[in-house]
Amino acid sequence: xxxxFGRGYLYLHFRSMALVxxxxxxxxxxxADRIRNVARRIVGTAQAGNGVVAVVSAMGxxxxxxxxxxxxxxxxxxxxxxxxxxxxxxxxxxxxxxxxIQDLGVEATSLTGSQAGILTxxxxxxxxxxxxxxxxxxxxxxxxxxxxVAGFQGVDPSSKDxxxxxxxxSDATAVALAxxxxxxxxxxxxxVDGVYTxxxxxxxxxxxxxxxxxxxxxxxxxxGAGVLMPRSVEFGRRFSIPIHVRSSFHDGxxxxxxxxxxEQAIVRGIAHxxxxxxxxxxxxxxxxxxxxxxxxxxxxxxxNVDMIVQNVSHDGTTDxxxxxxxxxxxxxxxxxxxxxxxxxxxxxxxxxxxxKVTVVGxxxxxxxxxxxxxxxxxxxxxINIEMISTSPIRISCVxxxxxxxxxxxxxxxxxxxxxxxxx
Numbered sequence: 001x002x003x004x005f006g007r008g009y010l011y012l013h014f015r016s017m018a019l020v021x022x023x024x025x026x027x028x029x030x031x032a033d034r035i036r037n038v039a040r041r042i043v044g045t046a047q048a049g050n051g052v053v054a055v056v057s058a059m060g061x062x063x064x065x066x067x068x069x070x071x072x073x074x075x076x077x078x079x080x081x082x083x084x085x086x087x088x089x090x091x092x093x094x095x096x097x098x099x100x101i102q103d104l105g106v107e108a109t110s111l112t113g114s115q116a117g118i119l120t121x122x123x124x125x126x127x128x129x130x131x132x133x134x135x136x137x138x139x140x141x142x143x144x145x146x147x148x149v150a151g152f153q154g155v156d157p158s159s160k161d162x163x164x165x166x167x168x169x170s171d172a173t174a175v176a177l178a179x180x181x182x183x184x185x186x187x188x189x190x191x192v193d194g195v196y197t198x199x200x201x202x203x204x205x206x207x208x209x210x211x212x213x214x215x216x217x218x219x220x221x222x223x224g225a226g227v228l229m230p231r232s233v234e235f236g237r238r239f240s241i242p243i244h245v246r247s248s249f250h251d252g253x254x255x256x257x258x259x260x261x262x263e264q265a266i267v268r269g270i271a272h273x274x275x276x277x278x279x280x281x282x283x284x285x286x287x288x289x290x291x292x293x294x295x296x297x298x299x300x301x302x303x304n305v306d307m308i309v310q311n312v313s314h315d316g317t318t319d320x321x322x323x324x325x326x327x328x329x330x331x332x333x334x335x336x337x338x339x340x341x342x343x344x345x346x347x348x349x350x351x352x353x354x355x356k357v358t359v360v361g362x363x364x365x366x367x368x369x370x371x372x373x374x375x376x377x378x379x380x381x382x383i384n385i386e387m388i389s390t391s392p393i394r395i396s397c398v399x400x401x402x403x404x405x406x407x408x409x410x411x412x413x414x415x416x417x418x419x420x421x422x423x
Contacts, residue, residue: 019183020045023055023151023174027191028248029093030060039100042146046106051141053181055151055174056097058089079124083164090150098148109140110148118154118173120163126302127154127163129172132180149177168229175232179239186241188228189248194255195227197417198270202408205418209269211256216268216360219394223358224273233257266363266370267415272404273356276306277329279336280321283346286312293343294320297335303328307389307398321387323398355404358396359411365392377414383407
């Protein structure tokens with residue numbers, strides 16, 4: 001039998017079993033004891049008759065420590081070298097997890113992102129996955145091994161440089177691998193029990209949500225719910241990969257994210273984000289094309305603009321306000337000032353003392369009046385709304401940062417999510 005045919009036969013035979021991709025975050029692998037615990041969980045899944053690919057993050061706050069070390073060494077920007085440095089954290093974890101699995105009597109092999117065939121764009125620090133050529137992963141599975149893959153990283157095929165996928169990139173690695181391998185499900189293991197109706201650190205009666213649609217989870221993730229990276233949810237939706245969010249520390253049922261859910265809740269959950277900032281270009285000449293002039297250079301620079309409000313005055317000028325992630329503020333401010341000077345605007349102001357609160361529910365597609373209720377609840381608590389953005393299943397409001405906790409609690413009660421927690 002030719003070697004190529006043999007490998008194909010082995011993989012087809014292997015795929016008669018269920019294939020599970022499991023992702024373990026930094027808290028799940030923070031020390032040797034937790035790594036051994038993760039190894040036991042992976043081995044248990046494999047011994048239940050499943051093929052297993054495990055994607056791992058750096059240990060604990062390993063990535064933050066490497067970033068801090070880089071800043072101690074140099075105060076300049078070194079995107080390529082920083083990616084080379086940061087990918088070391090996941091490589092440490094993958095090797096240790098593979099060792100722990102082998103100690104339990106199960107064969108395992110570890111692969112970096114590039115070895116696993118994860119091909120990305122060349123934008124260091126924020127690369128996007130283009131394609132996964134997972135031949136080595138399939139070979140390992142066909143040989144009966146658990147395959148451990150370093151998350152958060154890949155390789156630019158044009159330059160052969162190592163790249164990283166940005167914060168939460170291991171989630172994207174896991175779901176993208178699940179899609180490439182046609183896995184039966186992707187399990188995301190973290191330090192929480194699942195997705196909640198609000199952040200339990202703010203709302204002590206917040207309830208775990210049993211299941212969410214991809215649309216709802218994508219909106220919650222984009223609005224600040226930190227359980228899943230938005231890109232990972234988008235991969236799941238595009239390739240119909242069920243995502244199971246679970247705790248690393250017990251066998252709770254967690255939260256399923258999938259195509260369809262049993263319930264069509266009017267309001268499913270509330271997310272908040274305190275990491276945004278508002279930039280305002282004021283006294284902009286109110287002429288056709290001026291908005292494009294403001295936002296095109298931001299797009300070219302890769303700045304993710306979220307909410308936009310334009311206020312037209314009676315003197316032929318307008319104020320354009322928009323929100324950006326905190327990490328993009330310096331770049332966005334510099335671009336806005338350059339554009340303001342170019343078009344003869346009055347100037348630029350920056351407000352970092354804002355927060356965004358978002359209500360999400362697929363039932364809002366058919367239920368009227370949710371926005372009015374949300375606005376009334378905030379008004380009754382003396383919380384001023386500065387910006388508003390909507391989609392068919394989402395309403396987001398910008399409020400003062402010191403009011404966001406009160407806003408989340410008031411909306412959780414006023415929109416009936418406390419009753420869901422009691423049920």
